[in-house]
Amino acid sequence: MGLMNTSRMKSPWIIHVNCTACNGCDIEVVAALTPMFDVERFGIVNVGNPKHADVMVVTGCVNPKTARVLKNIYDQMPEPKLVLAIGACGGTGGIFAECYNVLGGPDKVIPVDAYVPGCPPRPEAIIDGAVAALGLFEAKAKAMKEKAKKAAEKAKAEA
Amino acid sequence: MIKTTIPFGPQHPVLPEPLHLKLVMEDEKIVEAIPAIGYVHRGLEKLAEVKDFHQNVFLVERICGICSVQHAMAYVQGIETMMNIEIPDRAKYLRVIWAELHRIHSHLLWLGLFADAFGFEALFMQCWRDREKVMDIMEATSGARVVVSVNVVGGTKRDISSEHLAEIIRVVDQVKEDMKNMENAFLNDYTVKHRTVGVGHLTKEQAYSLGAVGPMARASGVAQDLRTLGYAAYNDLCFDMVVETAGDCWARTAVRLKEVYECVRLIKAAIDKLPKGDFAVPVKGNPTGEVISRVEQPRGEVLYYIKGNGTKNLDRLRVRTPTFANIPTLLVMLPGSQLADVPVLLLTIDPCISCTER
Numbered sequence: 001m002g003l004m005n006t007s008r009m010k011s012p013w014i015i016h017v018n019c020t021a022c023n024g025c026d027i028e029v030v031a032a033l034t035p036m037f038d039v040e041r042f043g044i045v046n047v048g049n050p051k052h053a054d055v056m057v058v059t060g061c062v063n064p065k066t067a068r069v070l071k072n073i074y075d076q077m078p079e080p081k082l083v084l085a086i087g088a089c090g091g092t093g094g095i096f097a098e099c100y101n102v103l104g105g106p107d108k109v110i111p112v113d114a115y116v117p118g119c120p121p122r123p124e125a126i127i128d129g130a131v132a133a134l135g136l137f138e139a140k141a142k143a144m145k146e147k148a149k150k151a152a153e154k155a156k157a158e159a
Numbered sequence: 160m161i162k163t164t165i166p167f168g169p170q171h172p173v174l175p176e177p178l179h180l181k182l183v184m185e186d187e188k189i190v191e192a193i194p195a196i197g198y199v200h201r202g203l204e205k206l207a208e209v210k211d212f213h214q215n216v217f218l219v220e221r222i223c224g225i226c227s228v229q230h231a232m233a234y235v236q237g238i239e240t241m242m243n244i245e246i247p248d249r250a251k252y253l254r255v256i257w258a259e260l261h262r263i264h265s266h267l268l269w270l271g272l273f274a275d276a277f278g279f280e281a282l283f284m285q286c287w288r289d290r291e292k293v294m295d296i297m298e299a300t301s302g303a304r305v306v307v308s309v310n311v312v313g314g315t316k317r318d319i320s321s322e323h324l325a326e327i328i329r330v331v332d333q334v335k336e337d338m339k340n341m342e343n344a345f346l347n348d349y350t351v352k353h354r355t356v357g358v359g360h361l362t363k364e365q366a367y368s369l370g371a372v373g374p375m376a377r378a379s380g381v382a383q384d385l386r387t388l389g390y391a392a393y394n395d396l397c398f399d400m401v402v403e404t405a406g407d408c409w410a411r412t413a414v415r416l417k418e419v420y421e422c423v424r425l426i427k428a429a430i431d432k433l434p435k436g437d438f439a440v441p442v443k444g445n446p447t448g449e450v451i452s453r454v455e456q457p458r459g460e461v462l463y464y465i466k467g468n469g470t471k472n473l474d475r476l477r478v479r480t481p482t483f484a485n486i487p488t489l490l491v492m493l494p495g496s497q498l499a500d501v502p503v504l505l506l507t508i509d510p511c512i513s514c515t516e517r
């Protein structure tokens with residue numbers, strides 16, 4: 001594991017995106033950040049800037065208006081990045097799946113790496129989901145490197 | 160002077176919720192604030208016409224996860240009025256206990272986020288740490304931390320055992336102690352006062368004419384709290400309203416902080432007087448007719464309009480939430496203030512966008 005991967009695994013920075021959620025999941029995400037559950041002991045820090053973040057924690061379902069915002073924030077995050085979808089809404093749209101203004105879960109717009117079920121899930125479950133998702137980082141970084149290598153080789157061959 | 164427009168939100172670190180404001184600025188000063196909403200609109204009122212009226216309880220609880228008990232309470236009280244159901248006395252008291260526990264959790268949450276908005280992170284953490292005690296007792300009594308789902312048409316879904324009642328008394332006493340410790344920091348600290356005193360001032364006339372509700376109105380001296388109507392068991396509990404007159408951010412903090420003490424007193428009085436007996440009655444038939452049901456939420460008055468047609472589906476469910484009533488005050492407070500005060504002003508109305516847009 002290189003320095004970059006170590007720092008990503010040992011201190012992932014998260015950005016919390018509320019995408020048409022009912023607040024139930026959001027307050028549980030914030031509860032996970034505060035002293036009782038204290039994810040900071042795993043080095044997890046909540047940041048406001050998507051360009052600083054490694055993991056996106058997205059709560060709620062997606063409607064046409066938030067779909068654009070979500071895509072925009074996702075695109076601003078640097079590779080390799082992880083997306084953690086929280087709650088029943090984060091999976092399928094949950095109780096709101098049949099509403100006229102709901103497209104479904106965030107995976108309709110961006111690729112999601114891990115889902116935490118529950119309505120709302122307990123903070124322990126959210127932490128568990130985050131830790132499980134972190135295991136994917138190394139593979140993602142590797143895939144990213146290989147892709148870059150191939151692109152470089154292709155450019156060389158063409159030149 | 161040249162005017163610039165700064166977008167605030169929908170993704171902003173101080174407010175987890177997506178609210179978008181266009182701030183028209185002259186230098187550092189705001190001249191106009193234009194809100195753009197619709198980021199949390201799901202179409203919940205329409206969905207309520209498809210689900211049956213018992214299922215709708217779970218739906219309205221998810222209008223907003225922070226005040227789910229009060230949403231469910233307003234809805235079931237409306238349906239009960241329509242169907243002429245007299246619920247057992249014990250259920251009325253149990254509803255009050257859960258509702259006031261929810262109010263404590265909501266106010267502590269707000270105090271924490273507000274502390275974060277003026278940059279006092281340690282106080283934020285302290286509030287949320289104390290809040291966990293309330294969350295624990297809600298989990299012990301109902302099985303869930305946030306969306307506790309205890310109200311059903313005809314009473315409550317479960318009872319509270321005497322051990323749990325004793326535990327609730329212990330917890331609320333502790334919360335009261337914790338609040339006493341924090342009160343000084345919120346209300347008397349020089350630096351904190353610098354951020355709150357005189358900021359976002361709203362006169363009594365303004366609050367009244369803009370239709371402000373809840374702590375926003377009460378901090379400006381408008382004595383208005385629906386709990387005085389005596390729904391559920393509030394009539395027997397000698398509810399005492401908290402009113403401040405300064406009309407600024409400091410007064411709103413004071414109202415919410417002191418309301419926590421009142422919640423503690425109400426919970427203890429309700430436990431003291433809790434009648435014995437059943438906690439739910441069987442429900443037969445379907446609702447018909449129309450009704451308006453109002454309940455005091457942590458953020459103010461919520462209004463439910465329900466229209467039934469004699470089948471298990473409703474004709475219409477309409478909700479007017481407190482944040483919707485409080486947004487006009489925000490648009491009056493923002494112009495003339497500094498850009499750096501926007502987070503404080505925004506949080507002072509205790510915005511709940513998912514309620515507002517449903």
Ligand code: SF4
Nearest residue numbers: 022024025087088089
């Ligand atoms: S999963 Fe449940 S608690 Fe979470 S946002 Fe959706 S409705 Fe709210």
